[in-house]
Amino acid sequence: MATRTLSLADTTIGKKAVMAVSGAILLGFVLVHMAGNLLVFSGPEALNSYADGLRKLGPLLWIARAVLLGAVLAHIWAAIALVKANDAARPIKYQVVQPVATTYAARTMRYGGFILLFFILYHIAHLTFGVTVPGGHAAAPPAGMPGALAGTDVYYNVVASFQVPWIVGVYVLAQLALCLHLYHGGWSFLQTLGFNHPRYNALRKKFAAAFATVILVGNLSMPLAIMAGVIKLPS
Amino acid sequence: MRLTLNVWRQKGPSDKGGFEKHSLSDVSPDSSFLEMLDVLNEQLIEQGKEPIAFDHDCREGICGTCGMVINGMAHGPQQLTTTCQLHMRKFKDGDEIWIEPWRAKAFPVLKDLVVDRGSFDRIIQAGGYISVNTGSAPDANEILVPKTEADRAMDAAACIGCGACVAACPNASAMLFTSAKIAHLGLMPQGQPERYSRARNMVAQMDAEGFGGCTNHGECEAVCPKGITLENIARMNRDFVKGMFIARQEPKAQA
Numbered sequence: 001m002a003t004r005t006l007s008l009a010d011t012t013i014g015k016k017a018v019m020a021v022s023g024a025i026l027l028g029f030v031l032v033h034m035a036g037n038l039l040v041f042s043g044p045e046a047l048n049s050y051a052d053g054l055r056k057l058g059p060l061l062w063i064a065r066a067v068l069l070g071a072v073l074a075h076i077w078a079a080i081a082l083v084k085a086n087d088a089a090r091p092i093k094y095q096v097v098q099p100v101a102t103t104y105a106a107r108t109m110r111y112g113g114f115i116l117l118f119f120i121l122y123h124i125a126h127l128t129f130g131v132t133v134p135g136g137h138a139a140a141p142p143a144g145m146p147g148a149l150a151g152t153d154v155y156y157n158v159v160a161s162f163q164v165p166w167i168v169g170v171y172v173l174a175q176l177a178l179c180l181h182l183y184h185g186g187w188s189f190l191q192t193l194g195f196n197h198p199r200y201n202a203l204r205k206k207f208a209a210a211f212a213t214v215i216l217v218g219n220l221s222m223p224l225a226i227m228a229g230v231i232k233l234p235s
Numbered sequence: 236m237r238l239t240l241n242v243w244r245q246k247g248p249s250d251k252g253g254f255e256k257h258s259l260s261d262v263s264p265d266s267s268f269l270e271m272l273d274v275l276n277e278q279l280i281e282q283g284k285e286p287i288a289f290d291h292d293c294r295e296g297i298c299g300t301c302g303m304v305i306n307g308m309a310h311g312p313q314q315l316t317t318t319c320q321l322h323m324r325k326f327k328d329g330d331e332i333w334i335e336p337w338r339a340k341a342f343p344v345l346k347d348l349v350v351d352r353g354s355f356d357r358i359i360q361a362g363g364y365i366s367v368n369t370g371s372a373p374d375a376n377e378i379l380v381p382k383t384e385a386d387r388a389m390d391a392a393a394c395i396g397c398g399a400c401v402a403a404c405p406n407a408s409a410m411l412f413t414s415a416k417i418a419h420l421g422l423m424p425q426g427q428p429e430r431y432s433r434a435r436n437m438v439a440q441m442d443a444e445g446f447g448g449c450t451n452h453g454e455c456e457a458v459c460p461k462g463i464t465l466e467n468i469a470r471m472n473r474d475f476v477k478g479m480f481i482a483r484q485e486p487k488a489q490a
Contacts, residue, residue, distance in 0.1 A: 012448035086406035089447030096333040098307030102452035188451040196469030
């Protein structure tokens with residue numbers, strides 16, 4: 001009998017492997033994305049030349065976008081399939097549930113995922129397409145700003161946006177959700193992919209906690225620094 | 236001790252079921268949880284009522300027959316302990332206790348606190364065996380087994396198949412049970428010929444039974460009376476994924 005090449009979609013563990021691998025890709029993206037954006041602290045020239053460099057990658061940029069989109073879609077597909085199966089596995093709920101080992105982060109993965117999906121959609125609409133940027137997407141940066149980009153100016157979009165309190169609020173909430181999601185996902189993907197050894201298991205959770213903290217602090221530092229006036233548009 | 240018990244009563248598999256409240260006085264703190272239920276059943280029989288049905292066999296904590304969710308915890312509040320080895324001294328005078336059967340689609344309730352764990356048997360049938368030649372017994376120590384591997388296999392083999400892992404899992408997943416069975420054979424030299432087909436077949440059966448998936452909560456490990464660890468699940472995932480890549484046959488699961 002002929003065998004199908006891989007049966008990732010047929011089994012729980014296959015779907016979990018898809019979840020873990022796509023999650024690992026997104027983990028890497030979140031880190032690189034944060035590292036690049038932190039250039040906002042170095043001023044308009046640094047951030048804008050980094051952004052311009054990304055735009056000039058051409059085909060490479062589209063390959064990266066395709067991989068990320070694929071990872072997001074695979075992550076969502078696996079999540080929906082597994083959540084459905086998990087909910088169906090216990091049709092009658094317990095009257096009393098007393099969790100012994102699980103964490104708040106683990107229990108809220110599915111809700112956090114939803115929050116992050118809506119945040120990602122807003123985030124792309126906001127900083128890629130300019131929705132809710134004060135003065136509109138193509139608003140000109142202040143005259144004489146070094147490193148200003150023709151067309152849309154990344155530094156202006158970021159700094160002008162995060163002077164608006166509700167936008168900062170949205171980003172803060174999303175980062176808290178992301179931090180929780182990463183705290184469970186950061187070690188969970190290792191367990192799912194089979195990385196479990198008594199000598200390294202404590203490291204897995206430390207890695208996840210450190211990763212989630214670094215992302216939270218790094219990503220929140222930017223909107224909060226802008227709101228506090230530490231980073232300003234040149235006048 | 237005086238106790239108030241809320242016990243799940245269900246006449247049969249198709250009955251809707253519900254909680255029944257009982258008050259019990261003069262419970263000895265030295266009695267086991269099942270002995271406490273025995274006392275209650277004596278009273279019910281004397282009153283001409285139907286006693287509460289629950290599974291039990293050895294009452295020594297090693298057979299895996301008993302099991303109920305007590306105050307939201309599979310096998311109750313004491314770790315590494317089956318329900319029969321849980322003693323009433325773990326409760327306080329005047330406590331209200333909720334007693335429920337294992338809840339899972341793959342563990343249908345037969346009556347009151349008794350569930351059908353035939354799904355576990357079918358997972359074992361799918362691959363929880365090794366193939367050996369019949370005939371005279373082989374010489375002892377003919378096949379060398381490293382001590383660490385023998386210990387790990389023995390730890391996995393300690394699983395008594397009680398189903399507490401499924402009961403405690405927020406997803407009613409049977410991965411701790413299935414992975415323990417896969418590990419206890421797959422760690423031994425005798426288990427190598429069927430190692431990858433075993434992982435695939437047993438997982439296929441586990442899925443066919445309607446158990447959920449693992450989301451790494453760790454509840455199963457926390458309630459397991461035999462201390463089976465999540466390491467077995469990671470190992471099962473490794474064997475399963477490798478099996479998926481190298482297999483030349485589709486996995487087999489019975490309906």
